[in-house]
Amino acid sequence: MKRLTLAFAALPLLAAAPSPEKPALAPSEIVAAAPVADWVRIAPADLMVMELAPDAKGKGRRVVIQLMPPPFSQGWVGNIRRLVAARWYDGVSVNRVQDNYVTQWGDAEGEDPKKAKKLPEGLEVLTHAAYVSRLSEWQAQNAQRDADRQSKQVVGKLLPANVEAYPAWHSRDAYVAWVDFYSGWPVATSGYSWDQTWWPVHCYGMVGVGRGLSPDTGSGAELYTVIGHAPRHLDRNIALVGRVIEGIEHLSSLPRGTEVLGIYKSAEERTPIMSVRMGTEVNGLPPFEYLSTESDSFARYADSRANRRDAFFNVPAGGADICNIPVPVRRVKR
Amino acid sequence: MKRLTLAFAALPLLAAAPSPEKPALAPSEIVAAAPVADWVRIAPADLMVMELAPDAKGKGRRVVIQLMPPPFSQGWVGNIRRLVAARWYDGVSVNRVQDNYVTQWGDAEGEDPKKAKKLPEGLEVLTHAAYVSRLSEWQAQNAQRDADRQSKQVVGKLLPANVEAYPAWHSRDAYVAWVDFYSGWPVATSGYSWDQTWWPVHCYGMVGVGRGLSPDTGSGAELYTVIGHAPRHLDRNIALVGRVIEGIEHLSSLPRGTEVLGIYKSAEERTPIMSVRMGTEVNGLPPFEYLSTESDSFARYADSRANRRDAFFNVPAGGADICNIPVPVRRVKR
Numbered sequence: 001m002k003r004l005t006l007a008f009a010a011l012p013l014l015a016a017a018p019s020p021e022k023p024a025l026a027p028s029e030i031v032a033a034a035p036v037a038d039w040v041r042i043a044p045a046d047l048m049v050m051e052l053a054p055d056a057k058g059k060g061r062r063v064v065i066q067l068m069p070p071p072f073s074q075g076w077v078g079n080i081r082r083l084v085a086a087r088w089y090d091g092v093s094v095n096r097v098q099d100n101y102v103t104q105w106g107d108a109e110g111e112d113p114k115k116a117k118k119l120p121e122g123l124e125v126l127t128h129a130a131y132v133s134r135l136s137e138w139q140a141q142n143a144q145r146d147a148d149r150q151s152k153q154v155v156g157k158l159l160p161a162n163v164e165a166y167p168a169w170h171s172r173d174a175y176v177a178w179v180d181f182y183s184g185w186p187v188a189t190s191g192y193s194w195d196q197t198w199w200p201v202h203c204y205g206m207v208g209v210g211r212g213l214s215p216d217t218g219s220g221a222e223l224y225t226v227i228g229h230a231p232r233h234l235d236r237n238i239a240l241v242g243r244v245i246e247g248i249e250h251l252s253s254l255p256r257g258t259e260v261l262g263i264y265k266s267a268e269e270r271t272p273i274m275s276v277r278m279g280t281e282v283n284g285l286p287p288f289e290y291l292s293t294e295s296d297s298f299a300r301y302a303d304s305r306a307n308r309r310d311a312f313f314n315v316p317a318g319g320a321d322i323c324n325i326p327v328p329v330r331r332v333k334r
Numbered sequence: 335m336k337r338l339t340l341a342f343a344a345l346p347l348l349a350a351a352p353s354p355e356k357p358a359l360a361p362s363e364i365v366a367a368a369p370v371a372d373w374v375r376i377a378p379a380d381l382m383v384m385e386l387a388p389d390a391k392g393k394g395r396r397v398v399i400q401l402m403p404p405p406f407s408q409g410w411v412g413n414i415r416r417l418v419a420a421r422w423y424d425g426v427s428v429n430r431v432q433d434n435y436v437t438q439w440g441d442a443e444g445e446d447p448k449k450a451k452k453l454p455e456g457l458e459v460l461t462h463a464a465y466v467s468r469l470s471e472w473q474a475q476n477a478q479r480d481a482d483r484q485s486k487q488v489v490g491k492l493l494p495a496n497v498e499a500y501p502a503w504h505s506r507d508a509y510v511a512w513v514d515f516y517s518g519w520p521v522a523t524s525g526y527s528w529d530q531t532w533w534p535v536h537c538y539g540m541v542g543v544g545r546g547l548s549p550d551t552g553s554g555a556e557l558y559t560v561i562g563h564a565p566r567h568l569d570r571n572i573a574l575v576g577r578v579i580e581g582i583e584h585l586s587s588l589p590r591g592t593e594v595l596g597i598y599k600s601a602e603e604r605t606p607i608m609s610v611r612m613g614t615e616v617n618g619l620p621p622f623e624y625l626s627t628e629s630d631s632f633a634r635y636a637d638s639r640a641n642r643r644d645a646f647f648n649v650p651a652g653g654a655d656i657c658n659i660p661v662p663v664r665r666v667k668r
Contacts, residue, residue, distance in 0.1 A: 056390065099583045100538050100660075128648050172508045174655035190652075204434045204563045214648055229538045229563050229657050233642050236649040249433045249590040256583040308567050314462050314548055315570040318524075321508035321655060323563050326434075 024309035027301050031328045034297035039289040039330070040184065042066055047279030047288065048084060048242070052094070052250055053272040061271075063247035064279075064288070065207055066329075068240065069183055071133040072200050075126040076209050076239045079220035081278070086120035088221065089276035094254060098262025100228030103251040104210055105273060106221055119221055126217045131236045132197035167299075169306050169320050175232050179322040181293030185243075186322045188235060200240040202231050203323035207242040227252040230323035245288055245329045291328040301328065358643035361635050365662045368631035373623040373664070374518065376400055381613030381622065382418060382576070386428070386584055387606040395605075397581035398613075398622070399541055400663075402574065403517055405467040406534050409460040410543050410573045413554035415612070420454035422555065423610035428588060432596025434562030437585040438544055439607060440555055453555055460551045465570045466531035501633075503640050503654050509566050513656040515627030519577075520656045522569060534574040537564050537657035541576040561586040564657035579622055579663045625662040635662065 025033070046069070052061035067077050083089060089105075096104035109115035163171060163178075173179045176188040179201070189198045200206070203226065210222030217239060225244050244251065254271060257264040264270050279285050291298050304310075306320035359367070380403070386395035401411050417423060423439075430438035443449035497505060497512075507513045510522040513535070523532045536542070537560065544556030551573060559578050578585065588605060591598040598604050613619050625632050638644075640654035 097587075099586055131649075169508060172506075173653075174503060174506045174508060174658075175651050175653040213645055230655075232658060233639070233647070233651040233654065235651065237642075237647050252433055253431075253587050253589055255587055305567070308571075311547055313567070313571050315465075317509050317567040317569065319507075319509040320567065321564075324508075324566060 023311040025304065026308070026310035027304045029310070030297060030301045030304055031291060034291055034295070034301075038292050038295035038297040040292050041332075042245075042288045042290060042329075044279030044282075044285060044287075047245075047285070048080070048276060049279060049282045049285065050089070050276045051274045053274055055250075061247065061250040063250055064245050064285075065242045066245045066288070066290075067242040068185065068200060072185070072187075073130065073209075073239045073241050075124045075130055076218070076220045076241050079123045080223075080241060082120055082122060083219075083221060084276050084278055087275075088117070088120055089273055091273070092117065093270035093272050094251070095257075095270055096224075096261060096263045097227070097251075097254045097256050099256045101226070101231060101262065102224040103227050103254060104222065104224035106210060106223060108267070108270060110222060119219060123219045123221075125219075126239070128214070128217060130217070131239060132199045134197055167303060167306070169302070169322070169325070172319055173322065175235070181298070181322075181325075181327065184290045184293050184327050186325075186327070188322075199236050201322060202226055202234045202238075202240065203243075203326070204228070204230065205244045205248050205326075206240050207244060208234070209239040209241055211238060225251055230321075232323075245290075246331070287332040289330055289332055293327060298327075301325075357645040359638065360642070360644035361638045363644075364631060364635045364638055365625060368625055368629070368635075372626050372629035372631040374626050375666075376579075376622045376624060376663075378613030378616075378619060378621075381579075381619070382414070382610060383613060383616045383619065384423070384610045385608045387608055389584075395581065395584040397584055398579050398619075399576045400579045400622070400624075401576040402519065402534060406519070406521075407464070407543075407573045407575050409458045409464055410552070410554045410575050413457045414557075414575060416454055416456060417553075417555060418610050418612055421609075422451070422454055423607055425607070426451065427604040427606050428585070429591075429604055430558075430595060430597045431561070431585075431588045431590050433590045435560075435565060435596065436558040437561050437588060438556065438558035440544060440557060442601070442604060444556060453553060457553045457555075459553075460573070462548070462551060464551070465573060466533045468531055501637060501640070503636070503656070503659070506653055507656065509569070515632070515656075515659075515661065518624045518627050518661055520659075520661070522656075533570055535564070535656060536560055536566055536568045536572075536574065537577075537660070538562070539578045539582050539660075540574050541578060542568065543573040543575055545572060559585055564655075566657075579624075580665070621666040623664055623666055627661060632661075635659075 046067045048065040048067060050063040050065065052063065054060055067080065092105060092107050094103060094105045095108045107117045109117070170178055170180055173188065176190050179186065179188045181187065182198070186201045186203050187198050188201050189196055202208070205225060207223055207225045209218035209220050210224055211218030220241065225248065255269065256262055257269065259265050291301065302325050305325045307316035307318065309316055380401045382399040382401060384397040384399065386397065388394055401414065426439060426441050428437060428439045429442045441451045443451070504512055504514055507522065510524050513520065513522045515521065516532070520535045520537050521532050522535050523530055539559060541557055541559045543552035543554050544558055545552030554575065559582065589603065590596055591603065593599050625635065636659050639659045641650035641652065643650055
């Protein structure tokens with residue numbers, strides 16, 4: 001007992017010194033410590049600002065959405081830009097909230113040809129083929145990353161060529177052969193061949209394009225965001241066009257609809273959308289940044305998500321699915 | 335054009351005949367068609383009925399929770415039964431709602447020794463070791479299932495012995511070597527050795543025991559449910575004790591807390607819990623059933639979750655993570 005007492009008494013003195021037992025940094029601490037150079041500014045032209053009607057207490061509800069960069073879903077993204085320019089979304093509403101699935105907004109009368117709100121001219125009609133992309137940018141980018149990892153040879157197929165140099169979570173996906181991040185976005189591919197295709201995946205907060213039955217792919221007038229466990233079965237079946245980077249709680253905490261698929265029963269239950277503007281049109285919008293998914297900070301962050309060793313944790317998971325590695329996004333203080 | 339017109343004209347006649355192009359059943363249709371024998375009644379003694387204060391419109395908010403069966407987490411489940419018997423939860427509140435993570439309830443003053451609500455006598459103190467279980471029941475059950483699948487031999491290690499006879503989703507998990515369902519619950523294991531252990535996993539709607547830093551494992555007085563993407567990094571780090579089987583929307587659609595970790599800033603934001611009773615104490619509680627995870631219907635349902643071929647889908651995912659295969663639960667009409 002004497003030794004135990006002494007050991008405890010000695011602790012305060014030791015606490016200030018470096019200790020191998022010191023808990024590892026939490027993911028949030030790694031993100032907080034990331035150098036400025038590891039953050040990427042999001043162009044205001046790629047932001048969409050949706051103002052919902054104020055809540056019951058009169059408080060504003062702003063949702064900020066980042067649109068997806070090339071090469072993904074650019075036909076639909078172009079349509080959405082046209083719809084914003086035409087002020088088409090102003091006055092439509094949130095019509096569907098299905099628990100553990102999606103919140104959806106658009107024209108509540110959109111399926112009734114007599115009552116539907118007229119769409120602007122010039123919207124592109126897309127095919128299913130546009131759900132996936134051949135990523136030449138990706139190839140170039142990863143050739144560099146592979147080189148950094150001292151790959152012996154980069155073979156003539158698309159990357160990654162040196163699979164074993166990457167953390168295991170890339171290849172331990174329940175759905176596909178390989179998952180990764182591309183310029184800040186979670187993406188997947190089914191294999192490594194010359195015609196290899198990639199596509200963005202349905203994680204929490206991702207924004208997609210509502211559609212009817214095939215061959216319809218939707219115009220972009222009807223949008224939804226994921227408010228539950230990742231519905232990855234929608235990957236390659238619906239176009240993803242962006243993600244909510246601020247204000248997701250205004251969509252995820254809405255009352256659930258009681259009709260089939262979470263549709264609201266009455267018009268009174270719908271939340272009106274007052275306006276949707278591009279980031280360039282909104283005075284005083286703060287700048288936003290995401291943590292570069294090609295940075296060392298992000299690699300450390302992803303590793304810490306897969307292997308929590310901070311104080312609360314006893315057993316590191318030893319893995320993480322891609323939707324449990326959310327890309328850090330922050331407002332920049334000006 | 336003539337032929338096209340004829341083809342269309344012929345369609346109504348053909349529609350009634352069986353067609354190879356007919357879309358496969360949706361998961362919900364497979365569940366709806368499951369025979370009565372494939373459903374398992376949940377004992378009212380394993381149900382916990384939590385009544386939240388009515389919403390702003392005066393409408394009741396009832397949450398029904400199914401407690402976890404042996405061998406999992408039974409120390410904490412026993413504590414929770416004691417807490418219900420002592421009416422301890424009556425008058426505590428929902429104090430934390432963190433978007434894409436958890437809703438947590440208990441004594442808002444629980445961390446202040448002077449103000450904390452006194453706990454009943456006899457609560458068990460559990461260790462981390464109790465987060466996992468050696469599943470002898472599981473072994474017996476799977477020996478039968480393996481036999482059904484015409485396994486050549488069942489070797490002397492724990493099951494599954496004939497991994498290749500099982501659908502691929504079992505071994506395509508981002509976190510562990512094998513995932514499965516045990517008596518209606520999603521479970522995981524890290525490998526196949528004689529001391530193999532199993533544990534329940536953190537899917538949407540699962541209920542767990544809040545705790546402080548290790549070695550604390552919580553008593554069960556502080557509970558939470560998952561309201562976002564599966565936080566599987568909590569597996570083996572917190573005790574899971576049950577799942578919400580009805581009324582999750584009353585917890586998932588609450589306003590998010592604005593303090594760190596989603597804690598509410600003011601007492602007014604908290605949702606009071608009026609009462610928690612066991613199912614046996616609640617008059618008029620309908621019976622509930624879950625779809626037996628050992629049934630053929632469930633196997634077909636899981637396969638359809640992993641390979642959607644119903645009308646809406648163009649590309650089957652070819653996989654499903656275990657939390658994207660939610661166990662069907664239904665109210666029984668009496």
